[in-house]
Amino acid sequence: MTATMSSDGSMLDLLTGFIVELRAAGLPVSLTENLDAMQAIIHIPIEDRNAFKYALAATLVKNNAHWRAFETVFEVYFSLRGPGYALGGSDEPLELDDDDTAANPEAAGAGTGGGGGEALTPEQMAEMLFKALQKGDEAMMKALARQAVTRYAGMEPGRPVGGTYYLYRTLRNLDLDNVLEQLMSQAREESPEPLTPLEERLEKDEFESRVDRLKQEIEAEIRRRLVADRGVEAMAKTLRKPLPEDVDFMHASREELMSLRKAIYPLTRKLAVRLARKRRHGRKGPLDFRNTVRHSLSYGGVPVDPKFRYPRPAKPEIFVVADISGSVAAFARFTLQLVYAISGQFSRVRSFVFIDGIDEVTKFFEGVEDISVAIHRVNTEADVVWVDGHSDYGHAFEVFWERYGREISPKTTVLILGDARNNYHSSQAWVVGEMRKKARHVYWLNPEPKAYWDTGDSIVGEYGVHCDGTYECRNLRQLEKFVEVLD
Amino acid sequence: MRDKFHRMDFRFESPTSVRARLRDVDYLSDDAIAGVVFLADRLGKPILVEGPAGTGKTQLAKSVAEILGARLIRLQCYEGLDESKALYEWNYKKQLLRIQAERNNESTWEDIETDIFSDEFLLTRPLLEAIRSDDPVVLLIDEVDRVEIETEALLLEILSDYQVSIPELGTITAKQIPMVFLTSNNTRELSEALKRRCLFLHIDYPDMEREKEIVLTRVPEITDSLADQVTRIVRSIRQLELKKSPSVSETIDWARTLLMLGVDSITEADAIETLNILLKYQSDITRATKELSADTTQRRPGVPRTS
Numbered sequence: 001m002t003a004t005m006s007s008d009g010s011m012l013d014l015l016t017g018f019i020v021e022l023r024a025a026g027l028p029v030s031l032t033e034n035l036d037a038m039q040a041i042i043h044i045p046i047e048d049r050n051a052f053k054y055a056l057a058a059t060l061v062k063n064n065a066h067w068r069a070f071e072t073v074f075e076v077y078f079s080l081r082g083p084g085y086a087l088g089g090s091d092e093p094l095e096l097d098d099d100d101t102a103a104n105p106e107a108a109g110a111g112t113g114g115g116g117g118e119a120l121t122p123e124q125m126a127e128m129l130f131k132a133l134q135k136g137d138e139a140m141m142k143a144l145a146r147q148a149v150t151r152y153a154g155m156e157p158g159r160p161v162g163g164t165y166y167l168y169r170t171l172r173n174l175d176l177d178n179v180l181e182q183l184m185s186q187a188r189e190e191s192p193e194p195l196t197p198l199e200e201r202l203e204k205d206e207f208e209s210r211v212d213r214l215k216q217e218i219e220a221e222i223r224r225r226l227v228a229d230r231g232v233e234a235m236a237k238t239l240r241k242p243l244p245e246d247v248d249f250m251h252a253s254r255e256e257l258m259s260l261r262k263a264i265y266p267l268t269r270k271l272a273v274r275l276a277r278k279r280r281h282g283r284k285g286p287l288d289f290r291n292t293v294r295h296s297l298s299y300g301g302v303p304v305d306p307k308f309r310y311p312r313p314a315k316p317e318i319f320v321v322a323d324i325s326g327s328v329a330a331f332a333r334f335t336l337q338l339v340y341a342i343s344g345q346f347s348r349v350r351s352f353v354f355i356d357g358i359d360e361v362t363k364f365f366e367g368v369e370d371i372s373v374a375i376h377r378v379n380t381e382a383d384v385v386w387v388d389g390h391s392d393y394g395h396a397f398e399v400f401w402e403r404y405g406r407e408i409s410p411k412t413t414v415l416i417l418g419d420a421r422n423n424y425h426s427s428q429a430w431v432v433g434e435m436r437k438k439a440r441h442v443y444w445l446n447p448e449p450k451a452y453w454d455t456g457d458s459i460v461g462e463y464g465v466h467c468d469g470t471y472e473c474r475n476l477r478q479l480e481k482f483v484e485v486l487d
Numbered sequence: 488m489r490d491k492f493h494r495m496d497f498r499f500e501s502p503t504s505v506r507a508r509l510r511d512v513d514y515l516s517d518d519a520i521a522g523v524v525f526l527a528d529r530l531g532k533p534i535l536v537e538g539p540a541g542t543g544k545t546q547l548a549k550s551v552a553e554i555l556g557a558r559l560i561r562l563q564c565y566e567g568l569d570e571s572k573a574l575y576e577w578n579y580k581k582q583l584l585r586i587q588a589e590r591n592n593e594s595t596w597e598d599i600e601t602d603i604f605s606d607e608f609l610l611t612r613p614l615l616e617a618i619r620s621d622d623p624v625v626l627l628i629d630e631v632d633r634v635e636i637e638t639e640a641l642l643l644e645i646l647s648d649y650q651v652s653i654p655e656l657g658t659i660t661a662k663q664i665p666m667v668f669l670t671s672n673n674t675r676e677l678s679e680a681l682k683r684r685c686l687f688l689h690i691d692y693p694d695m696e697r698e699k700e701i702v703l704t705r706v707p708e709i710t711d712s713l714a715d716q717v718t719r720i721v722r723s724i725r726q727l728e729l730k731k732s733p734s735v736s737e738t739i740d741w742a743r744t745l746l747m748l749g750v751d752s753i754t755e756a757d758a759i760e761t762l763n764i765l766l767k768y769q770s771d772i773t774r775a776t777k778e779l780s781a782d783t784t785q786r787r788p789g790v791p792r793t794s
Contacts, residue, residue, distance in 0.1 A: 032683050036530065043529040044502070044522070051502045054522035058686040064537060064673075067689065198755040198779055202719045205726070209695075261728075266673060273674045277566075277635075372728065 011041065018077045021236045022060060025069045026243045029060055036060075049078070065244050065263060076236045079224045122173075125151075129174065133210050134183060141210075145217035148174055153222060157229050162238040163222045170218055176211050183207045245477040249331040249447050257330065261372075263476060264334060268341035271483050275345045285309035315347040316413045316440060316486075321400065323418030324384065325355040325391045331447035331473070332417050333375055338479060339415070340365055340374070347411070352404070353378055354396035357386030360404070391421060393463075394428035401431045408438045413486065416467075419448045420460035427459050432466040444470040445482065498528045498555060498666075514543070514550035515693075515701050523688040524551060533646050533667035535631075535685035540672055541734025542690045545629060548668035552625035555666070560620075561627045562613040564634045570641050574651055576610045604655040614642075615651050617665050624665045631681075632671040639681050642669075646684045693735065695722050701735060706742045716753045717742045724765060724775050733765040741765050755780055 015038060022029050036059040044055045053074055061070045120128075125147065132140035149155075152173035153166040187203045188195055195203065227235045242248070244263045247256045291307035299305070320339055322332035336351060343349045350362045359382045364374045386395060408414065414435055436442045444467045446453065446460055454461045464470040471482050499505045506521040516524075524547075527534045536544045552559040562573060582603040589599055611619065617626040628642065645651055649661035669685060671677060693701065699718045702709060709717075717738065725732045733741070741764045750757050759776050766772045 028679075030679075030683055036532070036686075039530055040526055043526060048502070050518040051522040051525075054519040055526050057519075058523045058526060058534075058688060062535075062682040062685075062687045064689040196755055198720075198753075198758060201723060201779065202716075205723050206719065209722075265730075270673070270675050 011046070012038070014077060015041065017232065018056075018073065019060070021073050021077065021233070021240075022070065024237075025073060025240050026246060027061065027066050027069060033060055033062075046078070052078075068259075069241065069243055072239050072241070073236055075220065075223055076227055076239060077232055079220070079227050120147075126174075126179070129214075130179060130182065133179065133207065133214065134186065136206075136210050138213075141214050142217055145214060145221050149218060149221045149225070155222070155225060155229075160230065160234070160238070161226075162235075163219070163226050166222045166226075167219055170222070171215065176215070180204075180207055180211055242475075245480075246475050248474050249334060250327055250474070252330060260334065260476065264337055265341070267476065267480060268338055271338070271480065272342045272345055274484065275342065275486075315345060317348045317409070317411050318343075318346045318350070319404075319408065319412055319414045319439075320349065320351040321358075321414065321416045322351065322353050323355070323391060323393070323396075324353045324379070324382075325389070328417070328419050328447055329379075331445075333379075334476075335415070335417050335445065335473070335479065336375060336378070337372070338483065342483070351378075352400060353382050353384055354393075354400075355384040355386075355389055356392035356395055357384050358396040358399050358403075359383045390423050391418070392425045393418065393420060393422045393459075394426045397428050397431040401434065405431075405434065405438075408435060410438070410440055412439045414439050414442045416442070416444045416463070417447075417473075418444075419446055419458060420444075420453075420463055421457050422459050424457050427462045429459075429462045429466055432463050436466050436468065441468045442466070443468060443482075443486075445473040445479075446470060447473055449474060499525050501525065508554045509550055512550050512553045513704050514546060515697055515704060516547075517693070517697060519688065520547065520690065523686055527666065527686050530686070531649075531664045533669060533685045534688050535669045535671060535677070535682065536688045536690060537671045537673050538690035539692065539732065539734060541736040542692060543735060544668075544670040544690055545627065547690070548625055548627040548670075551666060551668070552627075555623055555625065557623035557625045557666070558620070559625050559627060560613050560617045560665075561629060563629050564631050566633055566635065568634050568638055572612055573614050573638075573641055574612050575615045575653060576612065577604070577655075578608045578610050582608050606656075609653075609656070614645050615659065617667075618645065618649060618651055618659060618661045620665070621662060623663065626665045626667045628667070628669045630672060631669045632674045632677060636675075636678055639678050643680055643684065646681070692725060692732065695719065698722075698735065698738060702739060702742050705739045706746060709742055709746055710751065713745065713751060713753070714742065717745065720753065720758060720779075721765065723779075727771075727774060727778055729766070729771045729774065730768045731766070731771065737765050 019029055019034055019037070037056055040055045040059050041052070044051050046052050053071075056074065057067070057070055061067060125144070128140070129144050129148075131137075132144055148170050149166070152170045154169060155166055184200075184204060184207065187207075188200075191199070223235070223239075242256075244256075244259045247260055249260075252260060285308050288307045288309045292303050292305070295305050295307060296303040318339060320336060322336060324332045332353070339346075339349055339351075349365070350360065351365065352358055352360050361374075361378045361382050364377045364381070386392070416432070432442060444460065444463060448458070448460075450472045452458065460470060471478070473479050473482060499508075502518070502521040502525040505525045506516050509516045509521065509524075523534055526532075536547060538544055549559060551557075585603050585608070586599060613626070617624050631639070631642070646667065649664055650658050652658045669681075692698070695718050698721065699714050702714045702717060703711070706714075721733055721738050721741075741761060744761055744764055745753065745757065748757070748761075758779055762772050762775055766775060
């Protein structure tokens, strides 16, 4: 407690800067929460780093999807605080006096002979790494991570970078994929009987998780050194990343796409509940005559308390017409996934995909429980190329109208997904107009930022006049908002 | 305002002691859980616990009640919950009786009015009960995401000020701050106002070591090696993209089943035959079966075509 008190002034500054950065990263931190955090750190000393981290998180982060963003900022701001996390030890030779190396003569011999980490040859280091991973020796892995960064990252002070390159260099030199293979073959040899696929899988999972921990350790070490070099604010700014719900579909990196895929399932559950609730909310079904009469008996036959049937409003039918060419493919994929995941809220969902030709893909989704399998089939099997595989909205719409137009009914809501970049083909916007006459609603979802609409070959405005609404749908947040207005 | 309740006697000395005491009642916590429970006690704030089903959210409240020797008061939320079920209700029938009994006497209107709106005619519901209790209590508001967003407002006064306002009686303030847990399965976003008043705790699936400990505690007859295998397989399954990953309680059920079947080392066949205990969707079972028996060397995800 006293330690916290004495460093209060600087602590408060640090915390203020920390919260400013959290807000800059998009986390909604209110004033009350800010005050709570300040109260919290009175009770939990910073020396207990884990508890400190969770205390701050409990007061500041109220949404689990924001946890990663919080953790990154926390690591940057508090990475040099607390015992065992100070930078000082990083250049010291590896500690070779623990029990583990004693049981491991080669490595110990190499270490004591040389007297320090610098004397290790890369082969010896690789060997120690192998042993550490095999045994899951955390302390050794930590020391080796530091050593590896010193040796391989080639960090240059003063460069304004986020550390990805240093990480890449370190990992390339360690060649962890290869180490993993070796660990596996070692495990295979040591086992008295050949490993069954199940055992093999379990072994692999175990080693993979250890390698992951090592990678995290290396990343943290690089981050610590960068923070020491460049200062907290500059580093936090470089590492700032959009929250999962703000990731742009069209420019998402591989890693971001993974986090999106994870985010979409809980989102669909939420949406389904919300849509079901909204549909029921505020509406009553028709008068339930029998029930009313029954209840009137307790009032001497006067129907004081009218009873209504449980409301069962009609569900809309959804047609999804999606452009799946190049840059907008990711967007179409997420929207299809979302719509199918909540298909219980609609009486029927039919989907059509196009590039310059159009094909119905509803059958791929039928009876398939796993939507990503269906989407994979859409991507590989649908017949969407007519001439050259460049988007032609005009032709695709024309064919759509010819083949499926008569199946649009007043119960149908049509969703058109695409950036309307038509490669200067003719627009055939009349099709959209005709659709709107027959359908309940026609909406256009565009994954491009609004500022780019109707620039270059984008003709979304031409189609837009025939739609009930055109929406910018660049990220999950906007997509979620749109689905909510859907009825 | 919190000064009013200022007490020198906190319930816990440190996060470590929370952890140790929870362990005594067979609840294996981690740094996050122990830290937040400790902080909630110090700051006098409710905890909003969120996370996948079956990770011990409700159990946490029960276990905390147990170590504190406090009574657990539980409010199960559901759609359509209102204040007469959550806070208080006037005992209307008893009031009627009182008025009828009074008819022949010479009481004035004011007498009767003050009389029938007194404590005697008040039916306390969980929230009010927790506030008025003299003994230590732990209040559990379970599945708070099930109530409509408008109903959440009912909870705000009690969560921030630990008081309930009854128009006829005035404001009833807590005699002692109870520990409050709210659980949510995150089926909808809770209102900002509610979140702001709470400490937030996300309980995820435990890591392998902790899950193994949990299995060992809950299924005492199990051998160490079997527990190890069980948790390893469960971790493996959780890495798959599933509709519903196995929860901790399902892991425990599975361990019990294997024990009952007399398995001492899980083979592929054992695992596949009993998968239906871990997984509840047919598509998940099919996928896990495929993955568990597949040769890992050939495991490569399909790459979607880009056009």
